[in-house]
Amino acid sequence: MTKVTAQMSVSLDGFYTGPRDTRGNQDMSGWMRGPEAPGFFRVTRWAVDAMAWRERQGFAGGEQSVDSQIVEETFAAAGAYVMGRRMFDAGEVPWGEEPPFRAPVFVVTHRPREVLERQGGTSFTFVTEGPERAVELARAAAGDKDVAVAGGGELLRQVLAAGLLDQLELHIAPVLLGDGQRLLGPGLGLGADDGIELVPARVVDAPGVTHIRYTVTGRSKLVLDDRGASGDLVGPAATGQ
Amino acid sequence: MTKVTAQMSVSLDGFYTGPRDTRGNQDMSGWMRGPEAPGFFRVTRWAVDAMAWRERQGFAGGEQSVDSQIVEETFAAAGAYVMGRRMFDAGEVPWGEEPPFRAPVFVVTHRPREVLERQGGTSFTFVTEGPERAVELARAAAGDKDVAVAGGGELLRQVLAAGLLDQLELHIAPVLLGDGQRLLGPGLGLGADDGIELVPARVVDAPGVTHIRYTVTGRSKLVLDDRGASGDLVGPAATGQ
Structure with a gap:
């Protein structure tokens, strides 16, 4: 059964890269000197060090971990x-x-463009009817495998907010960046009494990163449930928050 | 050897309670109807359901988990x-x-006040010389046990930013709140190329919450280390962020 999945590396304070580069388009060496790079390299280091990631990119070496x-x-x-x-x-x-990617990729965009065929099984199809339609097309192309949200953060939030995401895996790098682009929080379209509930499905405790996979249950009302504690003793003071 | 520790329950998007109540002082029933309560109850539910927490508060019941x-x-x-x-x-x-608490508590405040002695081993000492001095006094009072930052979030950030924290445990509730008071991020006084590094020391994968304990290594420069990958292939695009 095809699931819609997403995975992302984030710092412990929730950033997936440094602050957005406001200098406009930069080539790679310009990007490397910009504000995004230091945080980006830190949170993705676990992947760049991994043999399987390096193989996909055509790089030698890496750890078999x-x-x-x-x-x-x-x-x-x-x-x-x-x-x-x-x-x-x-x-x-x-x-x-x-x-x-070695699989069909559906790009959500406002600019129509011909399908781009690449070697090794990757194709890029440009979808101008929004994220929901892109997921639908990807689902039809995925066979019995999953549809993965490749990124970036904004699309991931849109897919999550639209209730289309079944599984979210975060790779939590043990670092605080203090500033940067946040994956989660505002942008999910949640009201004051609403939450999106998840269930931890798998936790992998690696030395340099913690991988937590969640099944997304979906939107639900937050309840003022004091679990039978007497009203005047429950509050931030009582639990130390 | 005495460590300085802190622990806090947070949502997966990093909030420890709902948005700050801007209505001024509220009694408990006012607070319960305010914006902080729904998120607060959700992220602390795992603790309020726990027998050991309920015993400390004088409540019956709870789970032995x-x-x-x-x-x-x-x-x-x-x-x-x-x-x-x-x-x-x-x-x-x-x-x-x-x-x-059943132990001495050192309150960081600008208002001097006599020590407040309570039953069961709790005392409140009011410290007007800042967080560092409060930690020093608590250290002297802790014997061979730890000094715990009881909260709130602002004091925790100050202690962390000052390099005084040895251990941070987060109890990550599997919920996205979208908005609220964030524990981590701005307020740590980190420059664009600085991070605070931590090492995961223990991960406990409970059904309704993930407990991750970190040892705080401290402030360090973020490095532009591409791990030997060729420069023009490394970037957000390559790792899917």
Whole structure:
């Protein structure tokens, strides 16, 4: 049964990269000197060090670790991808003729464009009817595998907010960045009494990163349930928050 | 050897309570109808359901679970506490004659006040010389046990930013709140190329909450280390962020 999944590396304070580069388009060496890079390299280090990630990118070396197994199973589970337009724009040139996806990718964009066929099984289809339609097309292309939200953060939030996401895996890097682009929080369209509930499905405690996979239950009302404690003793003071 | 520790329940998007109540002082029933309560109850539910937490508060019932064991060991490890002024103000009345701490508490405040002796081993000492001095006094009072930062979030950030914290345990509730008061991020005084590094020391995967204990390594420069990958292939596009 096809699930819609997403996974992302984040710092312990919830950032997936440094603060947005406001200087406009930069080439890779400009990007490397910008504000996004230091945080980005820190939170993704566990993956860049993993053999399975390096193999997909055509790099030698890397560690054969539990982290590498997680990268491997993540790639293996995806039968198709949905991707944000900004991520595609940043990746089109560096990915080259043989991108690491090896599966159909559906790019959510406002600009119509012909399908782009690449080597190794990757194709890019440009979808102008929004994230929901992109997920629908990816689902049809995924066979019995999963549809993976490739990124970036904005598309992930849209898919989550629209109730389309079945599984979210966070790779929590043990670092506080203090500032940057946040994956979660505002942008989910939640009212004051609403939450999105999840259930931890798997926790992998690697030395340099904690992988937590959640099943997304969905939107629900937050309740003022004091669990039978007497009203005047329950509050921030009582639990030490 | 005495450590300075802190622990806090947070949502998966990093909030420890709902948005701040801007209506000014509220009694408990006013607070219950305010914006903080729904998120607060959700992220602390695991503790309120735990037998060890309920015993400390004088409530019957609760579950004898791994969560309860964690509450128990958390209370047992603390030989003294440091606490923010706002948390003390909110707690003074509801805690009553026998507060749950059963140890000396050092309250960081600008208002001098006599030591307040309570039953069961709790005392409140008011420290006007800042968080560092409060930690020093608590250290002297803790014997061979730990100094625990009782809260709130602001004091925790100050202690962390000052490099005084040795251990941070987060209880991550599997819920997205979308908005509220964030524990971590801004307020740590980190520059664009700085991070605070931690090492995961223990992960406990309970059904309704994930407990991650970190040892705080301290402030360090973030490095632009591409781990030997060729420069033009490494970036947000390559790792799918």
